[in-house]
Amino acid sequence: MLFGSALFLLLGVTAASAAEHPHILFIVADDLGYHDLGFRGTRIKTPNLDQLAKEGVVLNQYYVQPVCSPSRASFLTGRYPIRYGMQHYVLSSSKAEGLNLSETLLPQRLKEAGYSTHAIGKWHLGFYTWEHTPTFRGFDSFYGFYGGGEDYFKHMAGKGYDFRRDKEARCGNGCSHVATEAKGGYSTTLFSEEAVNIVKEHDSSTPMFMYLAYQAVHAPREVPPSYVTPYDHIIEDSERRTFAGMLACMDEGIGNLTSALKEKGMMDNTLIIFTADNGGPIRGSSRCHICGDNTGTENYPLRGGKHSLWEGGVRGTSFVHGKMLATSGYYNEGLMHATDWFPTILSMLGLDPSPSGSKTLDGFNQWPLISQNQSSARNEVLINIDRLHNVNGPGVQGGEGHAAIRQGNWKLCLGDPGPPDIWSMPVNASLHAMPFAMKPTVTAWNTTVQLFDVVKDEREENDVAAANMDVVKSLLAKLQEYNSTVVPPIYTFGGGDPRSDPSKHGGAWTPWLEQ
Structure with missing residues (x-):
């Protein structure tokens, strides 16, 4: 779609x-x-x-x-x-x-x-x-x-x-x-x-x-x-x-x-x-x-x-x-x-x-x-389109996918932008990642969009999609154009090629296939 x-x-x-x-x-x-x-x-x-x-x-x-x-x-x-x-x-x-x-x-x-x-x-x-x-x-x-x-x-x-x-x-x-x-x-x-x-x-x-x-x-x-x-x-x-x-x-x-x-x-x-x-x-x-x-x-x-x-x-x-x-x-x-x-x-x-x-x-x-x-x-950046993305982490087969695009001041996120999704305190003394606030992000590929004005709201706190549906529709159409020619990911699921095992190459990682 x-x-x-x-x-x-x-x-x-x-x-x-x-x-x-x-x-x-x-x-x-x-x-x-x-x-x-x-x-x-x-x-x-x-x-x-x-x-x-x-x-x-x-x-x-x-x-x-x-x-x-x-x-x-x-x-x-x-x-x-x-x-x-x-x-x-x-x-x-x-x-x-x-x-x-x-x-x-x-x-x-x-x-x-x-x-x-x-x-x-x-x-x-x-x-x-x-x-x-x-x-x-x-x-x-x-x-x-x-x-x-x-x-x-x-x-x-x-x-x-x-x-x-x-x-x-x-x-x-x-x-x-x-x-x-x-x-x-x-x-x-x-x-x-x-x-x-x-x-x-x-x-x-x-x-x-x-x-x-x-x-x-x-x-x-x-x-x-x-x-x-x-x-x-x-x-x-x-x-x-x-x-x-x-x-x-x-x-x-x-x-x-x-x-x-x-x-x-x-x-x-x-x-x-x-x-x-x-x-x-x-x-x-x-x-x-x-x-x-x-x-x-x-x-x-x-x-x-x-x-x-x-x-x-x-x-x-x-x-x-x-x-x-x-x-x-x-x-x-x-x-x-x-x-x-x-x-x-x-x-x-x-x-x-x-x-x-x-x-x-x-x-x-x-x-x-x-x-x-x-x-x-x-005036535009395609941030990414990843149909395999899963909130449980990359490399999980069957994920619902996500995407994002920026145009001018607007940034549209489709699906779950992914974790980590918190805000960190400024770095001074005690430097653990301490959230300012926790906003649950429960979204799904193809069903939920979020829109931010990342110039006025670079912290991405305020989703303004509902008030700017014309912008949402325009950016979704742009994503649709990109998606029509996406090349499938070369990422392969499962274990590695046994021929790559460093023990077969003197203990070092090295090219193991010939063209």
Whole structure:
């Protein structure tokens, strides 16, 4: 009965001279909450990130997907997850799941413009064949882990070790090795050091694209004690205190990286993009059995968190920094989505971002918005359509589904936006997720809609659907358009492929199928 797809036209291209292609540093923070960085008013000290944000442009109306893999796919393809079946949940290391090989990724396009391309950190876009791994998808090098999460020191994900160093040539296993030398090293530090080394060794006359996807601040809560000690008498909650240390370590690494860029003479010609991949996971909802991976994050003043379609799950922290910005030092209120990075970067370089064949580009060129403080190129964001969603958690077959869309100030939720669905207290001293109020959310796919003015009511407290039925009907019609071309999720139910078992591959997670 519902939904579909709409074709978007790119608006306005501001091209840079081919001879002046900037270096691009694209930083992803994993599971970062909306109220976690220092410039949001927390007690956590993130001086390097705060300074970059202060000198740059903070994107205040920026949307991502509710979990990891779909957001990362959006960053690199410029297309909504419904286009390639990644709208339901994250990819599993033990299943034959991955971002479709027919999708063209940002580094592949950047190589057309002469960029060297490097991926560091978390991949989480599939690795069951070599063709799904980073160096087969446009990156010259990869240093990090293929899956979705692991121990920060041991680098064990379940019963397998997951840490790789992949070299540039497309020669499969011969150019990849399990990086056992990383054992015992803290991943945040390892990734920052790798990024610094790449900068030091880089020929600055060649434009560089670095995709630095930190494991931090995803669970588990682990960090060298020296990063936690400064918060012993500042933050009472032990989880938040450890989280603060994890974030401080990442901030320190980013500071070391920007220092390396300055020493190399590259900083003034580097565009830095910082983004969260989803909202922070929070505790406190009895309906959410998957919300226990809380790492001390907070999404104040937004409702909900990771896994949900509430603002706390899909409004992401993001900013852009660079001398090439015509205007800077402000908070931008223009509507933007994770898919916009692909066409924005390519358009800035004078490249046509249009996808091949009949594929739909969902992102917009937002360089005029970011650089010149012009109006947003979009008035609408499809937050998600997931027919398999179930209030008992992702991966439950037979769920009733849910969806959400934002248009202008309006946000419409169809079905249950999902848990967690509470509001958190501002982060100060005692930092457990304490609800302001509990509003039961009893909704069903296709039967219940909620409408919010998320500019006036960013906490999503007041459902105004009954008083604005014309808006409801219009937005439902938009969802109907998107739904008509939704690709079925690639998510597979049940156990993993026994051939993926790390014990069959020397104790490490590795591609186990050949195309």
